[in-house]
Amino acid sequence: MDNADRASTLENDARERAIAKHHTKTGISSLYCRFCEELIPEARRKLLVTDLCVDCAMIEEKRNRI
Numbered sequence: 904m905d906n907a908d909r910a911s912t913l914e915n916d917a918r919e920r921a922i923a924k925h926h927t928k929t930g931i932s933s934l935y936c937r938f939c940e941e942l943i944p945e946a947r948r949k950l951l952v953t954d955l956c957v958d959c960a961m962i963e964e965k966r967n968r969i
């Protein structure tokens with residue numbers, strides 16, 4: 904393996920790691936609310952897997968109860 908090969912391999916590794924990191928970050932919960940498209944606070948996204956903001960989750964919860 905010459906230097907050019909090694910460089911491109913390192914580049915690929917870094918890219919794959921970045922993609923994997925991105926996936927774990929966004930794979931847990933949606934970044935934006937499914938209904939109002941507001942940004943869901945990070946604390947909420949870490950706390951539970953959701954694709955709704957606090958307000959829409961409450962509306963959805965009430966609707967599910969009926």
Ligand SMILES: [Zn+2]
Pocket residue numbers: 936937938939940941955956957958959960
């Ligand atoms: Zn919402």
